[in-house]
Every structure is written in C-alpha cells, then in structure tokens.
C-alpha cells in the first residue's frame with residue numbers, strides 16, 4: 001500500500017498517509033507514538049516513530065516505523081533481529 005497507493009484488501013485507490021500517530025502522555029499531552037522510550041530524568045529518548053497508511057475505502061491500516069534501519073537494537077529490551085530461516 002505504501003508503494004502502490006492501492007489497498008490490498010479492497011483495491012481502493014485513495015490512501016491517507018499519516019506521518020505521525022498521536023499518543024497520549026501521562027499528563028494528557030499528546031506525543032508521537034513510538035516503538036520504544038528510554039525515560040531519563042532530564043528527557044525521554046524516543047525511538048522509532050510510527051507512520052500509517054490508511055485506506056479511505058475500507059479503513060485497512062498499515063503501520064511502518066520511520067528510519068527502521070537506524071533503530072538501536074541493543075537499547076530496546078527484548079528486541080532482536082530475525083532473519084529468514086535456511
């Protein structure tokens with residue numbers, strides 16, 4: 001859907017791209033939804049902003065993580081890179 005701009009579920013040709021997905025913080029402020037947050041006393045380190053492609057025909061939604069190749073795998077608890085099995 002990201003490349004073809006056509007919905008794979010219903011074949012609709014109008015896709016809404018949303019560059020940032022809203023998430024609500026503890027104090028009811030709105031922040032971008034991310035894959036992982038490291039909370040430090042002076043700030044939060046946010047990793048992996050999510051982006052959405054939404055079919056305007058049926059609502060099917062694909063999520064992608066921006067700059068996925070740059071995510072620090074060793075800083076995300078439990079994260080590991082999976083590769084095709086031989």
Ligand SMILES: [Zn+2]
Nearest residue numbers: 007010055058
């Ligand atoms: Zn659709």
